[in-house]
Amino acid sequence: MAIPQAYDRKNDLETILVQRTLRSGQSVSYDGNVVILGDVNPGAQVTATGDVIVMGVMRGIVHAGAGGNDSAVVIAFRLRPTQLRIANHISRPPDDDNVDPEQAEIARVRDGVITIEAFPPGGER
């Protein structure tokens, strides 16, 4: 599969690979991009100065672009975070949110607000 356009961005940061599920109370904090091969459970936290990619269910708290990088993104196989932050923007799912996205999604800042879209783009069903 070709790299989807949505992720075709220059990013010279280092990347770490976390090959496990982050459980409640566990956290990863990294100056760069973080790729998680597992879930991020409620009560767990991921912080990165670059992008965060979760190859599983993102249920915890995620902060991409920590330090002020507005162009950072969060991509998850299932994006259901407790709270999602990009740079200094903070968002959370609405209280009555019970949609269960059956697809990967990307969160990024557009016009100063965090938006969630299907990933890759056009992958909506």
Place this chain on the structure above:
Amino acid sequence: MSEVIVVTSGKGGVGKTTTTANIGAGLAMLGHKVVLVDADTGLRNLDVVLGLENRIVYDLTNVINEECRLRQAIIKDKRFEGLHLLPTAQTKDKSAVTPESMQKLCTELKEMFDYVIIDCPAGIEQGFMSAVAAAGKAIVVTTPEVAAVRDADRVIGLLESKVGIKDPKLIVNRLRTKMVRSGNMMSVDDIVDILAIDLLGVIPEDEKIVISTNRGETVVDNEHSLSGKAFKNIVWRILGEPVPLLDLQDEGGFLSRLRKFIGLSN
């Protein structure tokens, strides 16, 4: 080969002591030599649940402080041949037992018994750390509640990273099929989805547990209780028998496969 199994949960009151007593009794019923170790120093109640409170002379803190011999502190159960209890002290606190003293104790107990089952205190502090220190296996008990599952997840993380117990097993206690079906309780699937560990068994909410506990008895030996059967199946699975999960349809209807979104918004 003897095994040391700790029963833990993080959250309090979810059924660790009940589980410890019933698994212990179940293993003893099948002819195994079992000792249950109460690691909940200061709040001990495994002795009460087994109806053995009035037989305690020495406890595990006396053994650790070399105020008595190990054999003097171990009490034989009054109902099950092969079942034993090593009680703890009511009048001391958790600092009376260290991880090192627990390891030394369990090394000795392994020589004497087939199964050493440790009833862990709630929490993740010193008492927890001591209780899990000697265990080779762990059973994590949770109820179908968001907070209990969150704490179970925390404990599984600690067992894996700090204690080195790689594959803890899960027991879901106090499940109400009717409530799951109406969407008002997390289902077993919801829980396993998050915790991602092997399911050892599911115990239904059952008033027979309350009744038997108050009498100082177990339910695993009660042929007529669903919770008793569920505990018996768990015992078989601990022994390596692939017993299928009980259909907990006592409340009528089919076992719900409905998936519910649990509120994760803050």
